[in-house]
Amino acid sequence: xxxxxxxxxxxxxxxxxxxxxxxxxxxxxxxxxxxxxxxxxxxxxxxxxxxxxxxxxxxxxxxxxxxxxxxxxxxxxxxxxxxxxxxxxxxxxxxxxxxxxxxxxxxxxxxxxxxxxxxxxxxxxxxxxxxxxxxxxxxxxxxxxxxxxxxxxxxxxxxxxxxxxxxxxxxxxxxxxx
Amino acid sequence: xxxxxxxxxxxxxxxxxxxxxxxxxxxxxxxxxxxxxxxxxxxxxxxxxxxxxxxxxxxxxxxxxxxxxxxxxxxxxxxxxxxxxxxxxxxxxxxxxxxxxxxxxxxxxxxxxxxxxxxxxxxxxxxxxxxxxxxxxxxxxxxxxxxxxxxxxxxxxxxxxxxxxxxxxxxxxxxxxxxxxxxxxxxxxxxxxxxxxxxxxxxxxxxxxxxxxxxxxxxxxxxxxxxxxxxxxxxxxxxxxxxxxxxxxxxxxxxxxxxxxxxxxxxxxxxxxxxxx
Numbered sequence: 001x002x003x004x005x006x007x008x009x010x011x012x013x014x015x016x017x018x019x020x021x022x023x024x025x026x027x028x029x030x031x032x033x034x035x036x037x038x039x040x041x042x043x044x045x046x047x048x049x050x051x052x053x054x055x056x057x058x059x060x061x062x063x064x065x066x067x068x069x070x071x072x073x074x075x076x077x078x079x080x081x082x083x084x085x086x087x088x089x090x091x092x093x094x095x096x097x098x099x100x101x102x103x104x105x106x107x108x109x110x111x112x113x114x115x116x117x118x119x120x121x122x123x124x125x126x127x128x129x130x131x132x133x134x135x136x137x138x139x140x141x142x143x144x145x146x147x148x149x150x151x152x153x154x155x156x157x158x159x160x161x162x163x164x165x166x167x168x169x170x171x172x173x174x175x176x177x178x
Numbered sequence: 179x180x181x182x183x184x185x186x187x188x189x190x191x192x193x194x195x196x197x198x199x200x201x202x203x204x205x206x207x208x209x210x211x212x213x214x215x216x217x218x219x220x221x222x223x224x225x226x227x228x229x230x231x232x233x234x235x236x237x238x239x240x241x242x243x244x245x246x247x248x249x250x251x252x253x254x255x256x257x258x259x260x261x262x263x264x265x266x267x268x269x270x271x272x273x274x275x276x277x278x279x280x281x282x283x284x285x286x287x288x289x290x291x292x293x294x295x296x297x298x299x300x301x302x303x304x305x306x307x308x309x310x311x312x313x314x315x316x317x318x319x320x321x322x323x324x325x326x327x328x329x330x331x332x333x334x335x336x337x338x339x340x341x342x343x344x345x346x347x348x349x350x351x352x353x354x355x356x357x358x359x360x361x362x363x364x365x366x367x368x369x370x371x372x373x374x375x376x377x378x379x380x381x382x383x384x385x386x387x388x389x390x391x392x393x394x395x396x397x398x399x400x401x402x403x404x405x406x407x408x409x410x411x412x413x414x415x416x417x418x419x420x421x422x423x424x425x426x427x428x429x430x431x432x433x434x435x436x437x438x439x440x441x442x443x444x445x446x447x448x449x450x451x452x453x454x455x
Contacts, residue, residue, distance in 0.1 A: 024223055027303040028230035036437040037376070039307035056187075060194050071211075072219035073227070073347070074304045075311040075339065075355045078210050079203030086195030121308060124203075143307070 011165035016065060018161070019046050022154070023069050039143035041114060043070060045151035047085060048109040049158050051092035052102070059089055084120055088113055103155065110151045114144040217342065224345040227302030227313055295329075295443040296320055301345070310353040310373070310436055312336075316444065317344045327398065327445045333410040333433035334358065334398060335442055351411060352376055352436050360411055361399040365389035368399055369428070371411055376436050379412060381428035390417055390428050409445070 026042045034040065043066050050062040067081040092109065118140055202210055210216070298320075302313035316322050318341050328335045328348045336356060339349040349356045352373040360371045360381060367388040369381040381396060394414040400407025412432035419426045 020222060020226060023305055024226040024302070025230060027305045027307075028227045028301065029234050031303060032234050036303060036307065041306070043305070056191060060191065063195065068216065068219045069223065070305045072216055073223045073302065073311065073313060074306045075309045075349055075353050076304075076306045077203065077207065078216075079199050079201075079205070081306075082195075082199035082202060086199050089195055118308065 007165050011162065014161055014165065015062075015158070018157070019043070019062075019066060020069055022046060023066070024073070027073065034146065037139050038146060039118075039140060040147050040150070041117060041143070042147060042150060042154070044113050044117065044147060045106075045110050045154045046158075047088060048092070048106060048113060048151075049155065051089050052096070052106060052109065053158075053162075056089070056093065059092075063089060080121065080124055083124070084117065087120065103152075106155055107148065107151060111144065111148050114147055211340070220340065220342060220347075224302070224313055224342065228315065228345075231299075231301040231315075294446045296322065296446050298346075298442050298444060300439050300442060304353075309355070310350040310376070311339060312348050312350065312439060312442075314346050314348055314442060314444075315344070317342045317346050319343055321446060322346050322444060327409060328442050329409055329445060330434060330439070330442055332435075333412065335434050335436075335439065338444065348442065350436050351379055351432060351434075358411065359399045360396050361407070362388075362390055362414075363395040363397050364391075365394070369396075371396060371430060374429075377431065379430045379432055381414070381430055382425075384426050384428060386419055386423055386426050388426070390414060390426070392417055396430055 023043045023046075026040045030040055047063070047066055050059045054062070063082065063085040067078055067085055070076070071078040071081055095105075095109070296316055298314035298316040300312050301315050304311040314328075322338060322341050324338050324341050326338045328337060334351055336348045336350040336353070337358065338346050340347040350373065351358055351371060352375065354373050356371075356373045358371045359368070361368050362381075365388070367384060367390060369384045369388075371379050372382055373379050381390070384390060392414055396411045396414065398407050398409045398411060410433055412430040414428055415431045416429035417426060418428075
């Protein structure tokens, strides 16, 4: 996938910085536009992208990176996030066997993960005995819809970065094409 | 290749995405969060949040300044008038204050106290919006310590959860992980306030015969980790007593609105009146 180590380093550095910027924009800047009642999870499209277009080892690394990045600014436990991300990766590995048109698959993956995120947090809360907070059906739906819309822009952005650093996703020949 | 054949890659995958996370879930929070990696992430995140905050606040201020200019002249006249009135009142108040000080010294009055606050601005919120942690721009260089109470003009917001050099994280009282030792102001019954959602908390660990009524005010008790008592938390909105149960369910509506927090006050110290003199 990578042509040389310099490019791989550049790709990883840019991607990690971008993921940090994306995960932090949702809790610093976006509440000014959409309010604090709509849960936007921009880190989920990042996770899905790595799960679909990168090797499993690379995705595991990114799972830990995303989990640490979010847990360090949240009251949510790191273990919860890691378990959730791990389950998403396992599901993606299974779904990769029936892989078809990539952007449809990407958006479906995002939508399903967004729906299952509060559900899984609830399951964890029941099993481990931790707390659970639900925004309400409409807020959750609004948040999922907004994240899903943003995910298309993020997909194009990631593909563009991969194109520049010569690590093209398997299905795409040109950047920005969904 | 059969799925159950031993493969080092599969084994590593299972270890890293199932065993390690599940093990981390069982560990105490302090064991997973007091390491350099976690703190480095928090540091980088706070810098990014600060950047976004300065970006949004500068845009907000520019817009605000422009909108304010329209009404400035009219407001200026009104304020000048009000200022003259306040100046005359202030002179009178100074006289009263001086008299008050003299009388308090004579009476050796020790109970009166004054609270010292540290003002901070909210620079970020919890990235997982199901939880409610806020980041403020004051850290241990500003004398912030863990478990200090954070308030605003309405009441208790939460307490300091994690402290770093130039920023801290505050867990709101409405967060499901928050727990604040509290007391019913009227009947002096003790309990613990825990978050349910953005608009609701619950007062837990009350016996079924404890005296709590709808409309009662809940304040911090000053026990355990949060050493300062008497700060208002919220009003009791619902009391459910089970017929044969040992406890009762008390729902509280907090005085604060967690989604509209911009500036907060951290309770630093309570000076006695004698210290002030």
